[in-house]
Amino acid sequence: MSPEGDGVTRWRRVADDIRSNIGDGIISDALPSELELAARYGVNRHTVRRAIAALTADGLLRVERGRGTFVNSKPQRIVYPIGSRTRFSENMLKQSLEPSGRLIKSDFVLSDLVMATLLGCRVGTRLHRLDSLSVADGIPLSRSTSYFSAERFPGIIDAYAETGSITEALRREGVVDYRRRETRLTAERISAKDAELMSCAADAVVLISKAIDVDLEGQPVQFIRTKFLADRVELVMLQN
Amino acid sequence: MSPEGDGVTRWRRVADDIRSNIGDGIISDALPSELELAARYGVNRHTVRRAIAALTADGLLRVERGRGTFVNSKPQRIVYPIGSRTRFSENMLKQSLEPSGRLIKSDFVLSDLVMATLLGCRVGTRLHRLDSLSVADGIPLSRSTSYFSAERFPGIIDAYAETGSITEALRREGVVDYRRRETRLTAERISAKDAELMSCAADAVVLISKAIDVDLEGQPVQFIRTKFLADRVELVMLQN
DNA sequence: CTCACTTGTCTAATTGTCTAGACAACTATT
DNA sequence: AATAGTTGTCTAGACAATTAGACAAGTGAG
Numbered sequence: 001m002s003p004e005g006d007g008v009t010r011w012r013r014v015a016d017d018i019r020s021n022i023g024d025g026i027i028s029d030a031l032p033s034e035l036e037l038a039a040r041y042g043v044n045r046h047t048v049r050r051a052i053a054a055l056t057a058d059g060l061l062r063v064e065r066g067r068g069t070f071v072n073s074k075p076q077r078i079v080y081p082i083g084s085r086t087r088f089s090e091n092m093l094k095q096s097l098e099p100s101g102r103l104i105k106s107d108f109v110l111s112d113l114v115m116a117t118l119l120g121c122r123v124g125t126r127l128h129r130l131d132s133l134s135v136a137d138g139i140p141l142s143r144s145t146s147y148f149s150a151e152r153f154p155g156i157i158d159a160y161a162e163t164g165s166i167t168e169a170l171r172r173e174g175v176v177d178y179r180r181r182e183t184r185l186t187a188e189r190i191s192a193k194d195a196e197l198m199s200c201a202a203d204a205v206v207l208i209s210k211a212i213d214v215d216l217e218g219q220p221v222q223f224i225r226t227k228f229l230a231d232r233v234e235l236v237m238l239q240n
Numbered sequence: 241m242s243p244e245g246d247g248v249t250r251w252r253r254v255a256d257d258i259r260s261n262i263g264d265g266i267i268s269d270a271l272p273s274e275l276e277l278a279a280r281y282g283v284n285r286h287t288v289r290r291a292i293a294a295l296t297a298d299g300l301l302r303v304e305r306g307r308g309t310f311v312n313s314k315p316q317r318i319v320y321p322i323g324s325r326t327r328f329s330e331n332m333l334k335q336s337l338e339p340s341g342r343l344i345k346s347d348f349v350l351s352d353l354v355m356a357t358l359l360g361c362r363v364g365t366r367l368h369r370l371d372s373l374s375v376a377d378g379i380p381l382s383r384s385t386s387y388f389s390a391e392r393f394p395g396i397i398d399a400y401a402e403t404g405s406i407t408e409a410l411r412r413e414g415v416v417d418y419r420r421r422e423t424r425l426t427a428e429r430i431s432a433k434d435a436e437l438m439s440c441a442a443d444a445v446v447l448i449s450k451a452i453d454v455d456l457e458g459q460p461v462q463f464i465r466t467k468f469l470a471d472r473v474e475l476v477m478l479q480n
Numbered sequence: 481c482t483c484a485c486t487t488g489t490c491t492a493a494t495t496g497t498c499t500a501g502a503c504a505a506c507t508a509t510t
Numbered sequence: 511a512a513t514a515g516t517t518g519t520c521t522a523g524a525c526a527a528t529t530a531g532a533c534a535a536g537t538g539a540g
Contacts, residue, residue, distance in 0.1 A: 005526080006443045007255070007294070009497065012247025013432050013442060020431040023448075024385070024465070025352075033516060041432075044499045049517085054247070065517045066506030077426060084479040112265075145264065180479045186317060187427035187447045187470035191260040192253055192281075202253065203246040205445050207427045208263075225264065230427035237477060239324040239420045245496080249527065273486060284529045289487085305487045306536035 012203065014041050015051035019060060022071055031061070031069040058201075077234040078136060082209075084179045088134055089165055097136040101164035104131040104143070104197065106157045108150060115147060118212055119220045126150040128157055132166075133197060134226075140198035141233055144226040153221075166222070175215050178222075183211045187230065198229055205230040252443065254281050255291035259300060262311055271301070271309040317474040318376060322449075324419045328374055329405055337376040341404035344371040344383070344437065346397045348390060355387060358452055359460045366390040368397055372406075373437060374466075380438035381473055384466040393461075410461060418461050423451045427470065438469055445470040 014037070021027045031037065034052070038045040052069055055061045063069045080091055092099035109115075109129050116123045130146040146166065148156050152173075159169035170178060190204045198204075206227040213222050228235065254277070261267045271277065274292070278285040292309055295301045303309045321331055332339035349355075349369050356363045370386040386406065388396050392413075399409035410418060430444045438444075446467040453462050468475065 005249075006441055007249040007252025007527095008443045009247040009249070011497080015247070016429045017431040017433070020428060020434075023428070025354075035516085046500090047498060050497090063517070064507085066508085066515085068507095068516065082477070182479065183477045185425060185447065185475040185477070186473070187445045188260060188263070189248075189256045189429070189443075189445055191257040193257070194260075201246055203248045203429075205427045205429055207425065207447070233426070235425040237322070237423045237425070239422065251527080275486090286530090287528065290527090303487070304537090306485080306538085308486065308537095 010041075010043050011047045011050040011054070014043060014048060015054045017041070018051060018055060022060065022074070027071060029071055031071070033068065078141060078232060079236050080141075080228070080233050081236050081238065082180070082183060083238065086180050086183075086211075087167055089167065092136045098138075099165075100135045101160070101166070102133045102135065103157070103161045103164075104133055106130050109147070111147075115223065118223045119147065119149065121149055128153065130157060130160060132160065139232065140200070140229070142226050142228040143194055143197055144224055146225075147223045148221065166224075170221060175221055178213045178215050181212045181214045181218075181220070183209055185209055185235070190227075190229075194227060200229055200231075207233065207235065209235070248443075250281075250283050251287045251290035251294070254283060254288060255294045257281070258291060258295060262300065262314070267311060269311055271311070273308065318381060318472060319476050320381075320468070320473050321476050321478065322420070322423060323478065326420050326423075326451075327407055329407065332376045338378075339405075340375045341400070341406070342373045342375065343397070343401045343404075344373055346370050349387070351387075355463065358463045359387065359389065361389055368393065370397060370400060372400065379472065380440070380469070382466050382468040383434055383437055384464055386462050386464045388462050406462070406464075415455050415461055418453045418455050421452045421454045421458075421460070423449055425449050425475070430467070430469075434467060440469055440471075447473065447475065449475070 018027065018031070032040065034045050034048050037048045041048065052061055052063065056063055059075070060072060061069055062072050078097065079095065088101070089099045107129050109127050111119065111121055111123060111125045111127050113123055115127065116125065128148040128150050130148070132144050132146070133140055134142045134144065156169050156173050159172040160166060163169055185207065187205060187207050190200070190202070190206050192202060194206065195202045195204060207230045209226045209228065211224050211226070212220050213224065215221050258267065258271070272280065274285050274288050277288045281288065292301055292303065296303055299315065300312060301309055302312050318337065319335065329339045347369050349367050351359065351361055351363055351365045351367050353363055355367065356365065368388045368390050370388070372384050372386070373380055374382045374384065393410070396409050396413050399412040400406060403409055425447065427445060427447050430440070430442070430446050432442060434446065435442045435444060447470045449466045449468065451464050452460050453464065455461050
């Protein structure tokens with residue numbers, strides 16, 4: 001990194017480490033005392049207290065004066081299966097969650113070399129770019145940016161705006177079915193704009209999925225980049 | 241978050257947002273001027289400059305005095321295919337990278353209900369816990385914690401320490417082949433300890449994979465939790 | 481050259497983070 | 511009741527982050 005420091009405060013690093021230890025099962029019930037944690041992390045007790053305050057505000061910890069600090073039952077992440085037939089709405093309904101989608105923004109872009117290769121079109125082709133938000137039971141789970149051929153799917157934006165479902169919008173544009181060809185995954189810290197859109201902490205982490213969906217003839221219909229809120233979603237792949 | 245602020249400095253959030261915009265292709269060549277960025281993010285110009293300094297130190301940006309700030313060609317992430325036959329060594333060799341593994345720590349734990357269910361053993365069974373580091377061409381890519389039945393694989397730790405490969409260690413313990421049954425993915429900020437182990441920035445993000453590998457009879461042989469450095473690795477799934 | 485625009489550098493003041501120490505308040509055990 | 515161990519709260523100072531303003535220095539166009 002640059003001059004000095006990494007832009008993350010000590011208390012947040014302590015908080016992240018405690019959270020990580022809980023996730024790994026290293027800490028399961030009672031935390032070490034504040035003094036012991038301070039010694040272990042090489043920070044002042046006040047710094048540990050601030051970390052604990054943050055995790056308490058997140059509902060992960062519970063502090064009992066005079067007794068100690070304890071781990072609350074962890075809220076489960078929503079399971080999101082990924083396979084050759086990945087459908088947001090179906091996934092949510094199977095878990096008794098009410099799915100919905102909201103259009104954030106849409107515009108046109110010209111395909112560059114990378115996008116043309118992915119979508120199997122010529123460089124310079126007009127593409128619909130569709131920014132959307134996926135919600136389950138009122139909780140934002142992910143934000144996606146999709147790219148469609150504007151030539152092949154002239155009405156896709158309106159169709160999505162009406163239905164809130166990409167599957168349904170594609171059906172209206174003549175794609176009876178499609179399947180996932182490839183999914184690439186990575187992760188990064190959330191951007192300020194996305195944190196606001198998904199109403200989450202500004203220090204959250206997103207799981208980024210870049211995928212290509214193809215129709216029954218194997219022709220790409222969309223390239224979709226989705227940013228899942230990592231603390232609300234768990235992607236699951238069942239290997240055949 | 242709790243009292244106020246999220247423990248991430250303004251300049252880092254600006255840096256993260258710029259990096260995210262570059263990754264999304266929103267910024268491709270020249271950045272807006274420092275003054276414009278400052279206005280856009282609602283921060284002082286010096287704060288923007290610090291963000292740019294951090295990204296420049298990472299090699300992502302290039303600053304030319306009097307002209308502006310520009311995006312460098314992005315360094316590619318190492319591709320890590322995930323499927324029913326996921327093998328670290330084979331994956332790396334195919335990309336002309338020299339794989340190696342290093343034992344960090346090993347000990348015994350007693351399986352709790354969750355672990356017993358995953359591994360198909362009884363609660364209270366002794367398990368080997370193996371912490372290891374995976375490296376490609378000298379660059380740490382991931383840190384894993386594996387759980388094996390100590391009864392079935394008594395010599396697995398020594399075998400791994402010698403070979404640096406879990407596949408090879410399992411072979412020595414009588415598992416001629418194994419395949420992936422299930423992979424669950426999420427992400428979080430890196431812990432301080434892992435940041436040191438993998439010699440990366442303290443504010444990095446890890447992609448967490450929890451997986452179950454089974455032998456040819458379908459019996460679980462290991463539960464493995466891997467933390468991939470998100471800015472060095474891209475997981476790829478080719479849907480059949 | 482002149483001008484507008486860009487990045488580089490310096491000073492100063494304000495705010496937030498972290499450390500240090502002290503003491504109060506609560507809990508469980510003896 | 512006494513004690514050891516825990517969390518809660520207050521003070522104060524050192525240091526880092528952020529803001530504000532000013533000016534230097536490089537670039538490119540007219």
